[in-house]
Amino acid sequence: MKELVSVLLCTYKEPVGWVQQAFYSILNQTYENIEIIIVVDNPDNYEVISFFQHVLDKFNNVKVIINKTNLGLVSSLNKGLCYCEGKYIARMDADDISLKDRIEQQVNYIKTHNFDLVGTIVQPFNDNGEMYPWHTCCTDYFI
Numbered sequence: 001m002k003e004l005v006s007v008l009l010c011t012y013k014e015p016v017g018w019v020q021q022a023f024y025s026i027l028n029q030t031y032e033n034i035e036i037i038i039v040v041d042n043p044d045n046y047e048v049i050s051f052f053q054h055v056l057d058k059f060n061n062v063k064v065i066i067n068k069t070n071l072g073l074v075s076s077l078n079k080g081l082c083y084c085e086g087k088y089i090a091r092m093d094a095d096d097i098s099l100k101d102r103i104e105q106q107v108n109y110i111k112t113h114n115f116d117l118v119g120t121i122v123q124p125f126n127d128n129g130e131m132y133p134w135h136t137c138c139t140d141y142f143i
Contacts, residue, residue, distance in 0.1 A: 005103055019094045043067060
């Protein structure tokens, strides 16, 4: 069996539609052994909380932590890390959409090159799905 990957996603005030897209893009990965840790950092974001309460009924690889008060991103990430059981941890923002093979490619790259950390390139888009021009510079110096 493949090593477990924990995907850590924090949400604050993002619209539920964005959070759903982010969540399903991770849930539908080609990599087969994923747990998804969600930290809701806004106890008043009832739509997002309701969505994840329904998700918990359907998927046993999802954990949802709801902060009692807003802690901020760093504290929420640290809190979420306590729930991660995977050999690898992947970060995901609530307004991101991952390609279907993101996790598989990252795990394979880590193993093949004996790396401890990898990242990805982003492609910004608007609410209509239109891509923005994006220039990346991936030199060691830039990174």
